[in-house]
Amino acid sequence: KALENALLDAFRNHNALKRVVRFHLEENLENIAGSSETPLVKVVNNLVDWADSQGKIAVLLIGAYQENSGNPRLKAFYEAFFQKYYLWDSPTPPQDFGPDIDWRGPTESTELQGFWQSSPDWYDVGFLQGAIAQSNAVCRIEIPSQKITATGVLIAPQLILTNYHVLHPNDTHDLQANALDTSLQFGYISGEDEVQVFRLDQQEPILSSSPPQELDYLLLQGERSLCNAKIKPVSLGVQTSLAPRMGLNLLQHPAGESLKLSISRDxxxxxxxxxxxxxxVNKAVGGSSGSPCFNDDWQLVALHHAEKSRSFGTIREGILLSSIYPHIQSFLS
Structure with a gap:
């Protein structure tokens, strides 16, 4: 009922609601909820019932919020709803970012949602301690001149891994110039006053790379003072066995915010x-590009690089560390 009231407050005529349904649900409002002659209250009730039956409540809510994010009632419902699923304080609608995804997983919304187990009543303290330990090696990447923010991870005393497309979103960008303008911000965490900021090595900032259509990674070399910062690199899970429906955990700076943790148990x-x-299916948004993906033993197993919205839900993809490692191994010895 609260969602219906929020929609009625935000969309006060049939035409406004038709736009949400057409562009975000890829449906015809009249076909699923009633014609323009049907009272709007009944249309909204039918629409919510239909979305619930199709497993598309979240898609409907995201679409409505994107169309009218300034409505206070809709915004309040949106934030309350997504705080159950997002661990960061200010939910951001999923946005397309990163390279195209050749999705090979479920294409039915109910099946895709089946990969989300409900959150447990509590998490093992050891598990959370593992997250905290690895978080020290995760940095917020900022390129001030381009207004770009992303995430990177320290994998050796002076070496940072992130996505190629972070520093080179398209052909209008100069990869080398962006590298020289890059800021690495370690300890960018809520409640922490001391953020350690470093630049990349000005002579050789990029040691190894692969473009977005391949492995989409950059191995960056930080300035020499990074070696003296006593930041412990993450544990690498190159030989780790992974399988569908296993847990995956992302440490990230979504939308450039302070460090957040996204947990999926399966x-x-x-x-x-x-x-x-x-x-x-782990949650991520723009700014999460380059985020480290960990298994439940807190070993780095992949590098997050893309998110796309589809009619059946939002899909995400990373690059396996086991595929990147042979190309960077010589720099780690």
Whole structure:
């Protein structure tokens, strides 16, 4: 009922509601909820019932919020709803970012949602301690001149891994110039006053790379003072066995915010080592590109790089560390 009231407050005529349904649900409002002659209250009731039966309540809510994010009642419902699923304080509608995804997982919304187990009443303290320990090596990446934010991870005393497309979103960008303008911000965490900021090495900032259509990674070399910062690199899970419906955990700076943790207890939908891909349902948004993906033992197993919205839900993809590792191994010895 609260969702219906929010929709009625935000969309006060049939035409406004038709736009939400057409562009975000890819449906015709009249076909699923009633014609323009049907009272709007009844149309909204029918629409919510239909979305619930199709497993598309979240898709409807996201679409409505994107169309009218300034409505106070809709905004309040949206934030309350997504705080149950997002661990960051200010929910952001999923947005397309990163390279295209050749999705090979479920294409029915109910099946896709089946990869989300409900959150437990409590988490093992050891598990959370593992997250905290690895979080020290995760940095917020900022390129001030381009207004770009992303995420990176320290994998050796002076070496940071992130996505190629972070520093080179398209051909209008100069990869080398962006590298020299890049800021690495470690400890960008809520409640922490001391953020350690470093630049990349000005002579050789990029040691190894693969473009977005391949493995979409950059191995960056930080300035020498990063070696003296006593930041422990993450544990690498190069030989780790992964399988669909295993847990996956992302440490990330969504939308450039302070560090957040996204946990899925069974979120892996598929593994495609011949392509170097891992696909999953963990929540992420723009700014999460380059986020480290960990298994439940807190070993780095992949690098998050793309999110796309589909009619059946939002899909995400990362690049397996086991595919990247042979290309960067010589720099780690």
């Amino acid at each position: 979120g892996i939908t598929g593994l495609y080592p011949e392509k170097g891909w891992i696909q999953y």
